[in-house]
Amino acid sequence: MTQTNNNMTVNPDLAMERAKCNFNVLEVTHIFDGGERNTLQRKKIEDVALNSGASKDALGEEHMSPKEKYENAVRKSCIYATMMKNELAELSGLESFGVSSPVIRRTADAFFKEVSPFLLHLGMFVPTIMGQCTPEQQSYWLPRALDMQIIGTYAQTELGHGTFIRGLETTATYDPETEEFVLHSPTLSSYKWWAGGLGKTVNYCIVVAQLYTKGECHGTHPFIVQIRDEDTHVPLPGIKVGEIGPKMGFNTADNGFLGFDHYRIPREHMLMKNAQVLKDGTYVKVARHGKLTYGTMVFVRVVLVNEVAFNLAKASTIAVRYSAIRRQSKPKPDEVEPQILDYVTQQHKLFIAIATAHALQLCSTWLWESFSAVLAQMKGGNTDTLPEFHALSSCLKAISTSDSAHLIEQCRHACGGHGYMISSGIPNLYNFVSATRTYEGDYTVLLLQTARFLVKAYEQAEAKKPLTPTVSYLAHAFSGSRATWDNSPDGIIRSFQALAAGKTAVCVTNMRKRMRAGLSQVDAWEMSTIQLVAAAEAHCRAVIADTYRKEIVRLTANSSPNVKVVMDQLTTLYLYYWALERTGDLLMFTSVSQKDLVDLQIAYEELLLKIRPNAVGLVDAFDLRDELLHSTLGSYDGRVYERLMEEALKSPMNKEPVSDAYSKYLRPMMKGKL
Numbered sequence: 248m249t250q251t252n253n254n255m256t257v258n259p260d261l262a263m264e265r266a267k268c269n270f271n272v273l274e275v276t277h278i279f280d281g282g283e284r285n286t287l288q289r290k291k292i293e294d295v296a297l298n299s300g301a302s303k304d305a306l307g308e309e310h311m312s313p314k315e316k317y318e319n320a321v322r323k324s325c326i327y328a329t330m331m332k333n334e335l336a337e338l339s340g341l342e343s344f345g346v347s348s349p350v351i352r353r354t355a356d357a358f359f360k361e362v363s364p365f366l367l368h369l370g371m372f373v374p375t376i377m378g379q380c381t382p383e384q385q386s387y388w389l390p391r392a393l394d395m396q397i398i399g400t401y402a403q404t405e406l407g408h409g410t411f412i413r414g415l416e417t418t419a420t421y422d423p424e425t426e427e428f429v430l431h432s433p434t435l436s437s438y439k440w441w442a443g444g445l446g447k448t449v450n451y452c453i454v455v456a457q458l459y460t461k462g463e464c465h466g467t468h469p470f471i472v473q474i475r476d477e478d479t480h481v482p483l484p485g486i487k488v489g490e491i492g493p494k495m496g497f498n499t500a501d502n503g504f505l506g507f508d509h510y511r512i513p514r515e516h517m518l519m520k521n522a523q524v525l526k527d528g529t530y531v532k533v534a535r536h537g538k539l540t541y542g543t544m545v546f547v548r549v550v551l552v553n554e555v556a557f558n559l560a561k562a563s564t565i566a567v568r569y570s571a572i573r574r575q576s577k578p579k580p581d582e583v584e585p586q587i588l589d590y591v592t593q594q595h596k597l598f599i600a601i602a603t604a605h606a607l608q609l610c611s612t613w614l615w616e617s618f619s620a621v622l623a624q625m626k627g628g629n630t631d632t633l634p635e636f637h638a639l640s641s642c643l644k645a646i647s648t649s650d651s652a653h654l655i656e657q658c659r660h661a662c663g664g665h666g667y668m669i670s671s672g673i674p675n676l677y678n679f680v681s682a683t684r685t686y687e688g689d690y691t692v693l694l695l696q697t698a699r700f701l702v703k704a705y706e707q708a709e710a711k712k713p714l715t716p717t718v719s720y721l722a723h724a725f726s727g728s729r730a731t732w733d734n735s736p737d738g739i740i741r742s743f744q745a746l747a748a749g750k751t752a753v754c755v756t757n758m759r760k761r762m763r764a765g766l767s768q769v770d771a772w773e774m775s776t777i778q779l780v781a782a783a784e785a786h787c788r789a790v791i792a793d794t795y796r797k798e799i800v801r802l803t804a805n806s807s808p809n810v811k812v813v814m815d816q817l818t819t820l821y822l823y824y825w826a827l828e829r830t831g832d833l834l835m836f837t838s839v840s841q842k843d844l845v846d847l848q849i850a851y852e853e854l855l856l857k858i859r860p861n862a863v864g865l866v867d868a869f870d871l872r873d874e875l876l877h878s879t880l881g882s883y884d885g886r887v888y889e890r891l892m893e894e895a896l897k898s899p900m901n902k903e904p905v906s907d908a909y910s911k912y913l914r915p916m917m918k919g920k921l
């Protein structure tokens with residue numbers, strides 16, 4: 248066993264990997280933290296939050312009953328929330344603790360193997376107050392919510408409808424006599440369903456309901472609604488609320504259901520930034536864009552790109568470290584069993600996971616900056632950039648969550664049987680991330696939103712009208728010839744854009760053909776949706792590839808030579824990987840030849856070998872403390888087998904030498920006495 252500086256016993260294979268890494272790991276950490284200052288600040292926050300041991304459980308969460316798990320999660324949420332109000336708020340540079348600090352969010356993961364019951368309070372309740380309230384409403388609700396005097400959630404989805412918001416059935420009918428809204432759930436399918444924290448934790452929620460006033464329906468609007476007594480926590484009369492039961496993951500989030508029986512709330516509890524109901528019941532539309540009430544969802548879609556990049560970084564750290572200590576098979580009889588990381592197929596599974604975590608992390612920062620610019624313009628009353636941003640955030644949310652879920656599962660495959668252990672950390676990561684593909688807008692549904700924008704942009708390009716930045720490449724779609732293949736990074740990115748343009752063109756052509764053949768526009772669109780989804784996916788891949796490449800070039804401009812090399816290798820790997828995944832499309836829409844593709848495959852395999860010596864260094868650069876990884880396989884010291892055995896011995900099943908099931912069932916059956 249090798250000793251490191253701080254006297255930690257480290258598995259010798261991991262120590263050897265670290266010794267052969269040829270780039271400065273800390274430099275890469277700084278790149279992803281957004282600079283050295285941010286790294287130092289992050290570490291300080293992590294030290295304060297994690298060094299006290301408050302995040303640890305006496306008994307592993309996985310051995311608790313559902314009720315114990317939930318209560319334990321509430322206990323730790325309260326400890327963490329109190330830390331956020333006190334020590335962490337100042338350290339994180341926030342005036343008051345809130346949603347904007349990814350470091351605070353990440354550090355919270357040390358406290359929860361699944362999720363906090365407060366996730367929706369901070370992730371959607373507070374952002375909705377910030378985004379949908381008038382200044383007066385905000386000054387009343389925000390301090391109470393930030394100080395955790397009230398805890399809330401976001402109840403939009405119903406049993407009958409999640410995707411189709413306009414189809415929601417809960418009604419909010421204005422009564423001018425009492426200046427109140429009457430909330431009602433007219434059917435079983437109108438019951439709110441899914442909101443996190445609703446089951447047992449929250450006392451308030453944002454409810455999205457169909458607004459009726461003066462006998463007219465004005466569509467869905469948000470309301471802030473008290474559902475439990477602020478002192479006793481008992482549900483208020485007219486409220487039917489509970490928890491929805493066990494799920495694949497999110498089992499500490501007490502997702503709930505909620506129904507209203509003619510439940511009254513004051514007029515002022517409608518969130519009135521974008522639309523108002525006056526005392527006499529007159530409806531006044533304030534916003535210049537009809538979809539601004541969907542703002543919180545757009546915010547969360549942006550946040551989720553960062554969220555899944557972080558979780559993919561965790562899974563790749565676990566799988567790469569494990570692959571460095573795990574030895575298996577004997578391809579060369581005279582040599583020792585190789586580390587499984589030496590198998591090229593293993594590198595193929597894992598290095599794309601590292602590169603994707605990088606790509607999504609950088610795209611998320613870029614997306615966040617674009618979002619801030621859109622918000623700034625909207626503050627000045629200009630909503631022109633919103634359609635493009637909605638299209639962009641929709642596809643990035645869809646692809647980042649779907650790719651991350653797939654790659655986390657691939658990391659599990661890369662860990663063989665031990666990856667299936669809850670204690671490996673990977674199942675919880677997968678269960679969490681696979682849900683992100685569905686919530687906040689399902690994958691297909693969001694890609695079809697992007698496709699709407701692409702088709703419109705294509706028609707604009709056809710009419711030689713100006714295009715917005717993310718679709719400007721469509722202007723080249725009318726050259727009449729296939730895009731010229733060239734295997735440089737810029738050449739591959741141009742080819743990805745040609746694929747997106749080509750697929751969009753095919754969709755438009757097919758829809759026009761179908762309409763000429765007599766189909767309505769809606770039916771022609773529906774018949775083309777498989778290809779529209781593929782076009783939107785291709786567009787998103789072109790955006791990610793272009794952004795990743797540009798950002799890495801920019802961020803490594805002053806880096807040391809070896810950091811530049813390894814970052815360049817990873818971006819190139821990302822481009823080669825996706826080109827090789829899409830060979831059929833490249834043959835359709837570019838001049839690539841069979842020989843070009845054979846050569847590209849060889850170049851890809853050689854690149855894997857070049858990255859191999861730096862693999863552990865690359866995941867170390869994510870700088871994820873053991874407390875954040877929750878993994879027997881991925882800890883920094885690589886004591887995998889020791890940890891697996893330690894965890895196994897904690898199982899309550901091992902507390903008694905003979906299980907009660909022996910005398911109750913096994914023995915009688917074996918003795919023929921059952």
Ligand SMILES: CCCCCCCC/C=C\CCCCC/C=C/C(=O)SCCNC(=O)CCNC(=O)[C@H](O)C(C)(C)COP(=O)(O)OP(=O)(O)OC[C@H]1O[C@@H](n2cnc3c(N)ncnc32)[C@H](O)[C@@H]1OP(=O)(O)O
Nearest residue numbers: 352355369370409410411412538541544637686687688699
């Ligand atoms: C200690 C912890 C610290 C915590 C820190 C916080 C970290 C937080 C991280 C994570 C938290 C997240 C947890 C979340 C859990 C899950 C929550 C939820 O799921 S909430 C519910 C979400 N629901 C959805 O997303 C529903 C999806 N459906 C829709 O968005 C819409 O219905 C639709 C599919 C877009 C269709 O809408 P609609 O029918 O109204 O419109 P269309 O007719 O299709 O389109 C009309 C035009 O409007 C455009 N449009 C649609 N949406 C938008 C938008 N949002 N912005 C701008 N424009 C939009 C659309 O494109 C059409 O345009 P045109 O083509 O006509 O020009």
Ligand SMILES: Cc1cc2nc3c(=O)[nH]c(=O)nc-3n(C[C@H](O)[C@H](O)[C@H](O)COP(=O)(O)OP(=O)(O)OC[C@H]3O[C@@H](n4cnc5c(N)ncnc54)[C@H](O)[C@@H]3O)c2cc1C
Nearest residue numbers: 401402403404408409410441442443682685686687688691
């Ligand atoms: C873990 C978790 C937490 C959640 N938390 C919350 C919360 O806090 N608050 C809240 O309000 N909601 C929450 N939700 C609900 C979530 O937002 C919805 O489940 C999600 O938006 C998908 O909607 P749906 O369930 O109605 O799916 P559906 O729309 O019924 O989708 C089912 C299938 O139909 C397809 N489909 C639907 N419409 C179309 C279409 N137009 N074209 C093509 N295909 C279509 C979809 O692609 C999908 O394959 C949560 C969900 C989960 C899983």
